[in-house]
Amino acid sequence: xxxxxxxxxxxxxxxxxxxxxxxxxxxxxxxxxxxxxxxxxxxxxxxxxxxxxxxxxxxxxxxxxxxxxxxxxxxxxxxxxxxxx
Numbered sequence: 001x002x003x004x005x006x007x008x009x010x011x012x013x014x015x016x017x018x019x020x021x022x023x024x025x026x027x028x029x030x031x032x033x034x035x036x037x038x039x040x041x042x043x044x045x046x047x048x049x050x051x052x053x054x055x056x057x058x059x060x061x062x063x064x065x066x067x068x069x070x071x072x073x074x075x076x077x078x079x080x081x082x083x084x085x
Contacts, residue, residue, distance in 0.1 A: 007061075011048065011051070014044070014047075014065055015044065018040060018041070018044040021040055022036075022037050022040050022041065025037055025040065043069070046069060047065060047069070047072070050069075050072055050073070050077065053077070054077060054080075057081070058084075059077065059080040059081065059084070060076075060080060063076045
């Protein structure tokens, strides 16, 4: 398996896990269904967009999926971009 294939595989796994989390949230938290589902889906989309951006910029996108979005941007992406200058 090439690096790209492995990355795609891991992304696919994460999407499956996110889908399962959405299903659990819907069943366990009926009052917060819309909010929780929306927030989880939005976060997953944001992390995937950041990974795609990293790939386009030629920087590492190996941050853990649970890392806070602000940390992904400021501590991972911004630092790598500064190092490339």
